[in-house]
Amino acid sequence: MAALAQYERIVVDIRTRIADGRLTPGDRLPSTRQLAKDWGVALATATKALTALQQQGIVVSQPRVGTVVAGVAGAAPGTPADAPLSREQVVRAAIELADAEGLDALSMRGVAARLGVATMSTYRHVTSKDQLILLMADTAFGEPVEVAGAGEPGGWRDLLTRAARTMWALYRRHPWLAHVTPLTRPLPLPNLVAHGERMLAAFQAVGAFDPQSLQDLQVLVYSHVQGLAMQLEGEARALADTGLDEDEWMAVNGAGFSGITGSGRYPRFTALMAAFGEAGGYDLDLDELFELGLGVLLDGLAVRFADPDRRRDTRRR
Missing domain, CATH: 1.10.10.60 (Homeodomain-like)
Known part of the structure; x- marks a missing residue:
């Protein structure tokens, strides 16, 4: 047989x-x-x-x-x-x-x-x-999402925050979604363009931009959201491929990191790892990282937008 x-x-x-x-x-x-x-x-x-x-x-x-096993009522x-x-x-x-x-x-x-x-x-x-x-x-x-904004309602920061959080919520709901739309090869999806339209409205609330700068800014915000979202499905794939969750992965690779920290070549990294060891480890929270990165990004844009010359040309050194 x-x-x-x-x-x-x-x-x-x-x-x-x-x-x-x-x-x-x-x-x-x-x-x-x-x-x-x-x-x-x-x-x-x-x-x-x-x-x-x-x-x-x-x-x-x-x-x-x-x-589920078939045969149950309902x-x-x-x-x-x-x-x-x-x-x-x-x-x-x-x-x-x-x-x-x-x-x-x-x-x-x-x-x-x-x-x-x-x-x-x-x-x-x-x-x-x-x-x-x-x-x-x-x-x-195209699915509806309810999210909170930030800053003055209807202002550029509020509009951009809502746009970014909306996309993050959708990537959270569908972890595979970030792998379908590569940054360098955009797809002609009407409902994806709708999210870009919201970002463009936010920048329009700031003032006039040349087309290159406007697209740069939109791509910058989108790349922050999508870049982190890539890790959602990535971790699930890694778990399936290795059979190890995050803690188990670190336990298996602990000896390798110990060799690095014990070399004496990286004192700052060694001190940081020692601090995490005393604290029970580092908690990698993608939602918190998303909000941290979005806040830093918006703070930086606020400084740039305050200078009319820099606002008009995002690539000026």
């Missing part, structure tokens, strides 16, 4: 746990990332296992919940293959999949399984995975 493929072993294990009662209808299954970590396999392999279980009707996907039964399907349903299912499992786990087959339809059904509404990702990004950037 041929040996089972890696994804088939995961399928058999989950089916066995359901059969012997360790998993019951409505129980939530591990995420793709957790399965990949537990079994020591690639994300694609774990995704294939969950997709196979969904296609067999053994598990179903529930929005905002995840993958569980999402999936969409029959002959039921009407819309582009909006396909895009929303893809967003939910990427939110739960990461962009690496996204596939047309996985989206179809989440909807309970044949894979080819999704291609009636999107032509490719690349087009689907663009539609996902545009939809995500």
Whole structure:
């Protein structure tokens, strides 16, 4: 008998746990990332296992919940293959999949399984995975967000703060989003342009800028938000790839850092690490870093904007 493929072993294990009662209808299954970590396999392999279980009707996907064992009252039964399907349903299912499992786990087959339809059904509404990702990004950037401003209401600082915090909230909601829109290769997404429009309105409240300076300023603010947001999905990927959380990673690499601090070549870094050791470590909080960086950025712009000559040319030395 041929040996089972890696994804088939995961399928058999989950089916066995359901059969012997360790998993019951409505129980939530591990995420793709957790399965990949537990079994020591690639994300694609774990995704294939969950997709196979969904296609067999053994598990179903529930929005905002995840993958659960089928058979519980109220569980999402999936969409029959002959039921009407819309582009909006396909895009929303893809967003939910990427939110739960990461962009690496996204596939047309996985989206179809989440909807309970044949894979080819999704291609009636999107032509490719690349087009689907663009539609996902545009939809995500268009979601409503309530955020607070800062400074005089309607002033440039208040408007820019609201614009930056809105984008940060969306990246927080959809960690994969920052990896779809590289800074150097902007995408023609109407809802992304809408965020840029808000930034332009903020700078317009300051006064006149030449086009180059105006674009520089917009890119500067956007790069702060997106640059930090890249770390949201990046940490999730690192966890899936290594199986180590932040604390475990530092523990494994502790000897390497000890060798650096013990060399005597970096006294300031050594003193800083010693201080963190006494304090129980450094708490890396991306939300706090976002606010710190935004405040520093806006403070610097306020100084520049106070000088009419410097305000008009951002590249003047």
